[in-house]
Amino acid sequence: MAEWHIGVIGGSGLYQPGALDDAQEIPVGSAFGKPSGPVTTGRIAGVRFTFIARHGPGHALSPSYVNYRANIDALKRCGVTDILAISAIGSLAEEMEPGQFVAVDQLIDRTTGRERSFFGDGIVAHVPMADPICPRLSGYAIKAAKKTEATVHETGTYVAIEGPQFSTRAESLMYRSWGAHVIGMTAMPEARLAREAELPYALLGMVTDYDCWRDAVADVDVADILAVMQANADIARNTLQELASVLPKTRKASPIDTVLETAIVTPPEHWAAEATTRLDAVAGRLVKAVPQQGG
Numbered sequence: 001m002a003e004w005h006i007g008v009i010g011g012s013g014l015y016q017p018g019a020l021d022d023a024q025e026i027p028v029g030s031a032f033g034k035p036s037g038p039v040t041t042g043r044i045a046g047v048r049f050t051f052i053a054r055h056g057p058g059h060a061l062s063p064s065y066v067n068y069r070a071n072i073d074a075l076k077r078c079g080v081t082d083i084l085a086i087s088a089i090g091s092l093a094e095e096m097e098p099g100q101f102v103a104v105d106q107l108i109d110r111t112t113g114r115e116r117s118f119f120g121d122g123i124v125a126h127v128p129m130a131d132p133i134c135p136r137l138s139g140y141a142i143k144a145a146k147k148t149e150a151t152v153h154e155t156g157t158y159v160a161i162e163g164p165q166f167s168t169r170a171e172s173l174m175y176r177s178w179g180a181h182v183i184g185m186t187a188m189p190e191a192r193l194a195r196e197a198e199l200p201y202a203l204l205g206m207v208t209d210y211d212c213w214r215d216a217v218a219d220v221d222v223a224d225i226l227a228v229m230q231a232n233a234d235i236a237r238n239t240l241q242e243l244a245s246v247l248p249k250t251r252k253a254s255p256i257d258t259v260l261e262t263a264i265v266t267p268p269e270h271w272a273a274e275a276t277t278r279l280d281a282v283a284g285r286l287v288k289a290v291p292q293q294g295g
């Protein structure tokens with residue numbers, strides 16, 4: 001029987017997952033460097049959840065310094081089947097108000113200089129990203145969030161900026177003209193890497209501010225963001241509790257679970273041994289299938 005195991009990536013203001021049965025904090029490693037911190041694993045209503053704080057203990061890592069590859073690789077090593085990211089987001093749309101949730105369904109990547117792939121040095125893969133968010137997991141997250149007191153927008157395009165500075169007014173207006181609804185600094189390359197690791201990924205954003213495009217309110221300020229996030233962290237944690245109750249008892253296979261099968265272009269006889277070792281979790285299913293030469 002296939003079980004759900006939900007990996008949760010907690011963003012700004014969400015540094016703890018809330019009540020988990022048999023909770024254990026476990027230091028985790030990765031073949032891609034140091035994850036943001038230890039994971040906390042436990043169960044809610046029988047469903048396993050494994051949580052990592054994206055910015056690390058004490059929020060010591062800025063968006064550019066988060067090791068996204070190590071975090072996703074570590075979650076994969078823990079056996080998670082799906083990832084729900086929870087993030088603070090700025091609003092670029094009048095109707096998306098501070099304190100509300102947006103279930104992001106599209107992403108625009110404006111980040112620069114972050115490691116954005118597990119592949120490339122020894123084994124090359126090109127995964128499809130047309131729909132970066134898993135509609136199934138997002139649907140369950142929406143259902144769960146609606147069981148709390150929060151207002152939930154079921155779709156929204158998120159523009160990921162490099163940061164750590166917030167946008168200029170001209171940029172903010174430009175992103176609105178592109179059709180983006182919300183803004184943040186972390187969903188990319190996180191979503192790309194989850195896809196490469198064959199992990200369905202959904203993103204629930206908590207609106208914390210109106211960025212700087214809107215004349216009627218003060219420009220975005222980090223203290224205000226954290227205050228909104230802290231005021232709403234319990235709603236995010238309650239959403240996790242509700243998620244456990246809305247998930248079906250068994251997890252049916254998703255097409256994302258096997259996306260690498262048609263994405264790897266390097267034939268196995270050309271795979272470098274170091275690459276297969278590094279990818280033992282991310283692409284373990286496929287890499288393990290290859291008989292290694294010399295024993």
Ligand SMILES: CSC[C@H]1O[C@H](OP(=O)(O)O)[C@H](O)[C@@H]1O
Pocket residue numbers: 010011012013054055062063086087088089163184185186187222225226
């Ligand atoms: C603390 S304000 C800016 C910061 O908040 C968001 O982080 P996360 O996505 O991890 O919740 C945003 O992306 C920035 O990193």
Ligand SMILES: Nc1ncnc2[nH]cnc12
Pocket residue numbers: 088089090091161166167183184185208209210211212220225
């Ligand atoms: N306005 C904003 N810009 C970028 N990241 C954010 N995270 C929360 N609010 C944000």
